Amino acid sequence: MAFFNENYTKLSESYLFATIEQRVSAYKKANPDKKVISLGIGDVTKPLPKTCLDAMHAAVDEMGHAETFRGYGPYEGYAFLRDAISEGDYKSRGIDIASDEIFVSDGAKGDTGNIGDIFAQDNIVAITDPVYPVYIDTNVMAHRTVKIIPCKEENGFAPLPPSFHADIVYLCSPNNPTGSVLSKPQLEAWVAYAKENQAVILYDAAYERFISEDGIPHSIFEIEGAKSCAIEFRSFSKTAGFTGTRCGYCVIPKDLMLTAGGETAPANKLWLRHQSTKYNGTSYIIQRGAAAIFTPEGRKEVTELIDSYRENARVIREGLLAAGFSCTGGVNAPYIWLKCPKGLTSWQLFDELLNKASVVGTPGAGFGEMGEGFFRLTSFGSHADTVEAVKRIEAAFH
Structure with missing residues (x-):
């Protein structure tokens, strides 16, 4: 049985x-x-935006001709989309994120839930409350110890670094469900906490394009030192209407190292190994539509x-x-x-x-x-x- x-x-x-x-x-x-x-x-x-539709229609036509047909694509996503993300979402903001630090997927929900596969079961996980249910449910499924960081009304629902130790911390800004955002000083405090505790921040930035106020970080990698202690998740679902077509990505800097049994391994390579085993890549047609987001139109x-x-x-x-x-x-x-x-x-x-x-x-x-x-x-x-x-x-x- x-x-x-x-x-x-x-x-x-x-x-x-x-x-x-x-x-x-x-x-x-x-x-x-x-x-x-x-x-x-x-x-x-x-x-969906017309530019995305036009790009997907053209990609469908390509799949109907032997000379332009594509089968299995790269597990980490096609270079044309990762290059567009690197330039459009990061380098244009002065953030040095390379294309090979970007992994295209079917959305942030799957990535935030599946990222736990590269971490050991005995990691202590800190999760904010209120919280997007996927964070806590996937760690309960994995039988990890979960500690709660209460986000209170009097603090604008912003999470403060806790007094206890955690190995993994989930943060979401702009926040789902409270709509709050983390300021640069608040994120600097979290990066300092991560370094002190040798922790990894899992930073959900799926709603970053909704930020309208000046001075609010759009990426955790705007914070000095974050590339050695953070993974960022983003989505095209809410920004360009891809909830039904499914496309997003995560950023795992090559500077981020994980340890086990006295050995050290790059989180970037671990996630590539995970994706090559459990994921066959996002559809070429969808990726063409996503890349069109970064054109002027x-x-x-x-x-x-x-x-x-x-x-x-x-x-x-x-x-x-x-x-x-x-x-x-x-x-x-x-x-x-x-x-x-x-x-x-x-x-x-x-x-x-x-x-x-x-x-x-x-x-x-x-x-x-x-x-x-x-x-x-x-x-x-x-x-x-x-x-x-x-x-x-x-x-x-x-």
């Missing part, structure tokens, strides 16, 4: 967003005449997409504040972190909004103990739906 991984029994009964979908489906079935507006999961609603179209979601975030944030609600986020991130009114729990607020306003959000309790009493709204809906949703929320709690 084969035995299952008993660590799965330590997880919550189901993935947060699967639970939400079940409740929403039941509501729709019972109320077929009501239009439900979702400000819940972070799925985009606008179509692609940049213009992506900026227009981001600006539209930023406007939605402004509508939600300012509308709720004007109506007397307390909320943060929505300035440098597509997420608004709403404080539950009237002493409601986050799941009670979920039910209230669904039943009274036909609006869907995400209960803060699904992001950890510190998320209780808060509620996440996203700016990825259409503008008209976003305006209508805010009106409905105001009316439901007037």
Whole structure:
């Protein structure tokens, strides 16, 4: 008889967003005449940029001719995309990240979950709370010791380096779910902590293109010394609408070394070995579409997409504040972190909004103990739906 991984029994009964979908489906079935507006999961609603589509159409045509057909691609991604990322996302900002430090994948979710495979089981992992569930669930599956860093309202939900030792630290800025960002001094403190503890920072920067304020780091590698203690994750899902086409990447600097049994190994080479064993590479067609993001036309179209979601975030944030609600986020991130009114729990607020306003959000309790009493709204809906949703929320709690 084969035995299952008993660590799965330590997880919550189901993935947060699967639970939400079940409740929403039941509501729709019972109320077929009501239009439900979702400000819940972070799925985009606008179509792919035309430049990306044109590039993918051309790539499809290439696959139909023997002289341009491509089979298996490089495990780490095609050079044309990694070169574009190196120049467009890093060197243009004065950050020296080489193409061979970039690994193309099907998105940040998979990378942040799978990166644990190159680390030993007995590493101590520090995870912020509230937190994106993938960070904690994948480490519970791996039977690692997880320690929580509480992110409190009075500190703007920013995580502070803890007094305890950790070998691996997950950070997310702009943050999902709270919409907070880490300043340069805050990141410098984290890099100092990592060096002191010989720890590795796993830095999720999937939402960096939503940063609108000057002085906020777009990459942890803007911090001196970070290349020897950090891995960065990014995604094209929210920036260019690739949630359905799937493409992202991680950066593992060659300076980052890991140790085991008295031996030292480059994390970069370990991850390449992992990918060559467990991953056959992102589709050539998708990678051509992603590379088009870095053309002048692609940049213009992506900026227009981001600006539209930023406007939605402004509508939600300012509308709720004007109506007397307390909320943060929505300035440098597509997420608004709403404080539950009237002493409601986050799941009670979920039910209230669904039943009274036909609006869907995400209960803060699904992001950890510190998320209780808060509620996440996203700016990825259409503008008209976003305006209508805010009106409905105001009316439901007037």
